[in-house]
Amino acid sequence: MPSADPFSIRRFVFTTALPIVVSALLAALLVSGVLYWSSLRADDIAASRQESLMRLVISQLRDQIAHDQESATVWDDAVQNVREGDLKWIDANLGSWMHSYFGHDGAIVLDAADRPIYAFINDQVAPAGPTFDALSAQMKPLVGRMRSVMDSWDGTGPSDRSLSPSVADLAVVKGRPTVISVKPIVSDTGEIEQAPGTEHLHIALRYLDTTFLADLRESYLFEELRFAWALDTKAGEVAVPLRSVAGKTLGYLIWTPYRPGSAVMSFMAPVLAVLFLVTAAVLAFLINRLYRRSVSLKRREAEVEHLALRDTLTGLGNRLTFNAGLDDLLKKRAGRDNSKVAVLYLDLDRFKNVNDTLGHPTGDQLICQFAERLVRVTRSRDVIGRIGGDEFTVALADVDDQLVADVCQRIIEAVEQPFDIDGNHISVGVSIGVSLAPTHGSTRTDLLRKADIALYHAKSAGRGRYAVFGQDMDAIVQERRSIEQDFRRALDSEDQITVLFQPLFSAASGQITGVEALARWDHPTKGRITPSVFIPVAEDTGLIERLGEKVLTIACRAARGWGSLKVAVNVSVVELRNPNYCMKVANIIMATGINPRQLELEVTESTLADKNGTCEANIAALRDFGIRIALDDFGTGFSSLSRLKQLTVDSIKVDRSFVRGIGSSSGSDASIVQAIIDLAKATGLKTTAEGVETAEQEKHLQLAGCDDLQGFLMSEPVSEAAITELLSGKHERSTAQPVR
Structure with a gap:
């Protein structure tokens, strides 16, 4: 800080430094309090959302199992093969495939008289009769409900996502919480006649205490997810009950919810402490540098303003600069009836191949060399801009049709010469679309749009050429x-x-x-x-x-x-x-x-x-x-x-x-x-x-x-x-x- 008398220093301390220090301390306390409150709030919200997500997953589970079944039960081939009793086909499509593809743990197929003809359980085909008899207490009520539904089924699905009726519930099967879903095996085309009550039924089982939990942990990041028959949550855990259709609670899914607020605070607490100490140590230095930083800030603002108006790769004006320059040319032309302004929209041909084959650094060098050639073949008073990628724009003032044609031809000929980049001789072309004011419009937006349309036609005509906008072009583009x-x-x-x-x-x-x-x-x-x-x-x-x-x-x-x-x-x-x-x-x-x-x-x-x-x-x-x-x-x-x-x-x-x-x-x-x-x-x-x-x-x-x-x-x-x-x-x- 510059030398000053004690009075001046004392005045600076009370008028500048002290308010800054007090404000910094109050801000630190306020930030700490807000962070602590926010962390608690974030933990509560995260836990609530995970709990809502778990309830949603459980509520949709029965529908998901039924949706899985429809991939093979609503199918003419399925109706035909179960009628014929083709157990090999049934196993490949309604049994083991359901297990390997959807993760179902069991499958049973019943005939029209509700007699089991096929069973798959515990990763293998099992005797149909004993398997069904062992599970009949849980399955027969669902089978009966399905038969009642099928007696009055009109052939349409109960929803947009479902093609056939389904009956599903949660139950305890062999000591394990299980989703049981019953679906009819019906024709997908309607060409196979099925009298009501004669449909075969497909029963799918999915245990909720093994792979299901692993899938939930992987898909939704439920940490330490487990199943428990009783509500025995530990500190910090939350639970969601598994209930049957009748409302009976079978057990609970328990997990430790992710607490982002606590995680952030545990990480930020020592960091904040260090920051507060460092802030206190350097605060005097920052105050001393306040004036010099203000000067530096002014200088950097000027630099940023310059960069905001220039393309950083080529040094040409960017879109903002070009738009302003074109607007200025159009404003000056407005008072002169015989004056024309030309807008050229340029695009390099085959430039994508350069990037794909030789890499983006080579492509950047090509863009820079093209920009240099473009400056050489245009006038100093023309407005040139790079608006992105390999697209450039040029605005020419006080031109006639012949001058525009000459400039376009010079640009095309300049690009025809190969570019030498790191020993690679690269040949590209350039296509140019042209619009003229006032012939094709008097506003920047209109002229750029029509030059872009003309560029499209130049490329469609074979590239490496220029095209002047015509009214028929607009109609063709609109038609396209x-x-x-x-x-x-x-x-x-x-x-x-x-x-x-x-x-x-x-x-x-x-x-x-x-x-x-x-x-x-x-x-x-x-x-x-x-x-x-x-x-x-x-x-x-x-x-x-x-x-x-x-x-x-x-x-x-x-x-x-x-x-x-x-x-x-x-x-x-x-x-x-x-x-x-x-x-x-x-x-x-x-x-x-x-x-x-x-x-x-x-x-x-x-x-x-x-x-x-x-x-x-x-x-x-x-x-x-x-x-x-x-x-x-x-x-x-x-x-x-x-x-x-x-x-x-x-x-x-x-x-x-x-x-x-x-x-x-x-x-x-x-x-x-x-x-x-x-x-x-x-x-x-x-x-x-x-x-x-x-x-x-x-x-x-x-x-x-x-x-x-x-x-x-x-x-x-x-x-x-x-x-x-x-x-x-x-x-x-x-x-x-x-x-x-």
Whole structure:
């Protein structure tokens, strides 16, 4: 502190230092009191919430067990197999599977006369009669209640989450608290006739004193959770009773609730003590530094203000600075009728590939070098901003159409020169969208929106170019958004997305060898919308994964009725880049019950460009599971023999563009097709030619050694029923009725 006379020091102490010290002490006492009270309050709230959570879990337990049962009891296959007494099937689906998948501890199946035909208890199949007799005292009342319910059942579930009636209760079974749930085994389609009272019943048991407690401890973090027959809580423990439907208390779930307040206070008490001592020791020093810190604070405020207006990576203006600069240009232009302001919206092409393959530090350097080039090709009075990622904006004042075109071309040419970063020569491009004031609007929001729309069209037109906003662009974007919204609703509906099947025929014998599943969208007002319209929208918006899952599920369900017939389903590269895709396919196969070798997934050559290996890993895992892989549209991309061997696909499909040229005067397409077939034979792959429409094409492909043929000459895409008729011999290959 600067030297001063005693009076000045005394005045400073009483006017500044003492009030600060007293305020600090009062604040410390207040904070300590509030923390202590808050810790007690937090403990009470936490214990109350855990108790409420436990009551909720117990109240929903009976419904959860019944919901588990419905996965196998509401099923035509279950009705048929229990009628036939197929104990192996019953054990696999209604007994041991329930134990291994849901953790049920027991299962009993009763016939229409309530006689036991199957029992599973204590991790193994048990004699049905003795097992049921030993538990009949607890089970027979529930069975009787279920029979009464079924006498008046109208075929609908009692709630949105339940498909069939259920009767459940808590009881003591062999000295253990147990949930007993009774469900009827009924048809899921309604196609199997079941007279009231003739349904088989499925009884599920779940003990509440073993694995159930472990699940609760793991899922909800109930510390030291235990079951007790009597209310013998220790200090700090809470308990929730287990009661039957009749209100009888069977026992108690007891645990030590988590007390966050006490935990925090036990940790904070010594910390606070140290902090108070340190605060007292340095308080005089802080007072002495008060003036200097004030000066420093002013300086830092100026620095923060500067950083708030600049992009930290490139030093260019950020979104806030650009918006202010553009607003200023528009305000100055307002008084001059012949003056124009241009807004350029820039986006680097293929920048994501740089980040994915070379890493974000390289991507950051690329952004900085691009910013330097952008500054060099624009004027000092132009406003440049980086608004995020690889997106930049430029505002040009006092321009005409030719100047705007020149600036855009200079930017594109500047980016065409490779970027040299750490020895890597990186080539990217830039797409530019342009809007003009006052032609396309007079406000910043309107101009930026329309420049963004123009940028979208520049990218759609092939990237590496610029596009000036036109009114038709806005309509196209709105139409695309409308299609996206309608497509989301279509995926949620039950009838808009359908699947047709186009047969594949052996080139040698003419016999059907498989079908390809093709998605169709029947819009409620616009009619049939072609895949060329909705597939790109689905891929751009991420909806392709939902569509692919829906089509694959429908195709696998249909395949169950076609014996061993191969079913091919197209897979987007977006789906294959999902690390969980293989597991999703496996779940659908297990749910539908088809043989994995019956399924063939068709991937495109763009899969070969996946540099992080996710697509390749998924394909390898799918093939290990028994699923076949076909390379679709072969010859139209950039695949090489080495990459083809690396992916180890099972077959390739010759693109229709080559098949269409067979018989033309040049003969080049026929030679390409022959070369592809020879390549496939040399690598041990099957070949399928798609788009066969003439007898001449068919004859040539037969002579060339192609394995399978697909096209309108043989059959257009048809319904599932038409494929069934074709397989039964009711239709020849070329007379199957198409469903467009």
